[in-house]
Amino acid sequence: MSALSPKSGSPADCAVTEGHVGLPVLDPPPTAAPDTGKTKNGEWQPYIVGFACNWCTYAGADLAGLSRMQYPPNMRLVRVPCSGRVNPQFVLRAFQKGADAVLVAGCHPGDCHYGTGNYFTRRRFLLMQRLLTFMGVDPRRFQARWISGSEAPKFRDVVTELTEQVRPLGPNRLWREVEP
């Protein structure tokens, strides 16, 4: 055995992890929401998921970093090709996985790299925000913004503003899969 497998005896031998043809790779069962409910100096910190379009907002966020701008570390950015790529399930999944707020950010209308993606985003999420409000979600927990690649200060301001808006609301418990 040891001659065949250099890793023999390691815990990886016992569990089906990856590489087995035909067998799904299984996630470990969730034990706690990832990274949520973290405290800093004993204070609860909101966990915000941001979907950033590759061409504008992500570049804007990058510029904010390059410019050494200070903003709250509460937002986790997910880079998507276009804000039109974000579908309603992404948002719901983020809430399920422990997000306290979700931001969808993309190019300004008219500036979409693909021409029209953000116009569809605008209609879709305008409607979805109203639906979530109808289901009892605070509208501040789900927002959308247009941030261009040169608008690093706007990115900083949006993150700061969103964090401060969500902080008084407390953790989002609605639809959460696992308790923090």
Added chain:
Amino acid sequence: MKELHNVNVAMRTLARELLESGTVAGVYGWKKGSRPTLTSPLYIQDAAKADRLAYDQYAVSNLSALLLDHRNNDKKRAIFVKGCDSRGVVRLLQDQQITPEQVLVIGLPCPGMVDEAGSLLTKCAECRFPNPVMADQVLGGVEVSKQPSAPTGVTAEAARKVGVGSRAGERMAQVAQLEGKTAAEKEAYWAEQHDKCIRCYACRNVCPACNCRDCIFDTEKKGWVSKAATSSANAFFAITRAMHVAGRCVDCGECERVCPMDIPIMTVNRKLQQDIEALFGPYDAGVDETVVPPLGRYQTDDPEEFL
């Protein structure tokens, strides 16, 4: 129902002729069920069975989604439709799930559908399109109309008497009532409704707008939604379903009717309809095939109230 006697005879004759001549490979209609108050869907391929067809005030089932069973088959199928069902057929045509060559639509006059106790269904009292919005042929003198209209045909008088469309203006009453509640009350209300869901997917299966070949809820891909009926996964299902039919729901009310747990699914659909009308202008899904659904188009000056 005596007004519909001749319509029933005409239905059977027409179905027999269509099948015998080979014009269609099958006919979707209704048959009398095991109880007098039950009229259930029927699909026949054999002209000898045409006499089983029946249509009365209990034929509430919308048959349009059944056309999806044959979407990969080029042969023509005939389908009998009421006003609400015809919008489902338009939905499938507009979504390019079937071609006009695959379906022969036969419009019927609607007397207003009633429940077992004989009282008019809410969806019929709130109905705005009692006449077929499209049909290749009609029976019972019903008129094809793409505008909200009063019932026509041989059952027009009966439909008027029971109050079909009499409460069309109150369609959004349930939505308005819920909107008046506080966020905490809304959350509690919907949590209660979502907790009831057993995820049987009956609402999806009966829906002409839920016509994806591969539904996200059937997908083998891991990670989207758990199969377990937890509150979180049920809410995910409910909201995803609502967003997927947003702007495309033809308002037939079948999802709510088939729900074994009595979840007010149409309230969510109506809420979306109301918002779409407020934000993007008036739109009735499944009426005019040439008008693209609101979430499939855009205007550069759309509202941006949440930005």
